Amino acid sequence: MRKMLFKTSFPECVFLGITLLATQSAIAGTALSEVTSVRQNELMYFLKHDCGSCHGMTLKGGLGPALLPETLSGKSKEYLVTTILEGRTNTAMPPWKSMLSRNDAMWITEQLQSGSIMQTKLAKGAK
């Protein structure tokens, strides 16, 4: 049977979402999402191979736009988190909320915007 890697329970998801929203509004931009290291590896893999099927494995773009720190720098964290979870209407970007929790999306956004961890992990080949 398939392992459900991307399922966070609903109450947990809502709780994390609320917590993070609260944290974010308190100290905007400085909050770092709490994601277990196991989950971080799963998300890195997901980012590289599944997001990568449209955005490029090195995130330099493809059918979807590049997701490099310089291309994302002008966009708010909330905008990016919403884009990941809800998708973008009239584009090929689907909503990922059935596979990613809000907390996952927050963590991914932080990685994408900071860039440094991403580049290191991508270079090594996240597994």
Add this chain to the structure above:
Amino acid sequence: MLRSILLIIAFVLSQNAGARGTGDLGIVIERADGSVQIIETSTNSSLGRIEGLGDLSHASAVYSRDEQFAYIFGRDGGLTKIDIVNKKIIKRIMQSGNSIGGAISQDGRLIAVSNYKPGGVKIFDAETLALVADIPATYGNDGLLSKVIGLVDAPGQKFIFSLWDGDEIWVADLSDSSKPKITKFKNIGRNPYDALITPDGRYYIAGLFGEDGMAMLDLWNLDAGVKRILDGYGKGEKKLPVYKMPHLEGWAIAGHFAFVPAVGRHEVLVINTLDWTEAGRIKVHGQPVFVMARPDGRNIWVNFAVPNNDTLQVIDTQSLKIIKTLTPGKGVLHMEFEPRGGQVWASVRDEDRLAVFNTETFEQLVTFDAKKPSGIFFTSRAHRIGL
């Protein structure tokens, strides 16, 4: 004297050691490591690896007509010509910033590459990889460049391709390779995402992402223009998120039925090729990515988008029913049939291996290590139109 005889013997031996037919060879793209593995299907073994091909996510390949050379189209805009017999890179160029696929011309002398950035098609000399022609995919009135998808070769030294942003299909006649003659078809439907051509090279069909339907061009009757088929196949039904763009590679055809993935639905669509109307739908396990016919057309094999990409399903083309569901492992990205269809190779990306199945018994015959394998391409493609 003795020395020169030894030298001659050594030379002859070295020549013979390399001699080998290539009809049972293939390559496997190892997407994360920028390498290709060379495999053979007579005894199912790996013959080695060629490294240093850059970013090979979403890479594809075509073969020279002598089946000795493969041209690999990398996501990073790299175009690499490799020698699969001597396992080495012949030439490698960076031809754009971001590329999606390519094709080889009818006469084998031209390689065409479709690019996302800058949007367009570039044509190269197959021997030297020197640029022969540049076709920017301009659309609209503001000189915008469109991403290009669905590039195929067609009889008469033509390449056909579609403009994702521009909603157009272009036919490029390369009879005079330095002066491509372009025929454009506009407003073919929103966001063509991939395309295929029938094995006879007559019908070019683009799948539409932005609309439920497909755009079809009869290359024998260009004046008739682009015709919409399967229009509104999802009408009145809720759209599902599309987690991976489906592919329209080759042509899954059996008798007068053709099989294509439905965009965003857990369905394979069946087309009656006599009148190009919908002949049925088959419910499947997830969103189909590749819908591929076994070469004899009796079965159709389907793989799926994430999160259902651990599964393969087999459809019987007489009953239009699923007759087998296999779970080779996480990340089944691509399949390739042997030319006569007895075995199918599948890449299982997340488990870093290739799995080979008997297509009658569905028994897994062997698995191989491969580093994040994606596309599998056998040399038999060298002699098929549109692959």
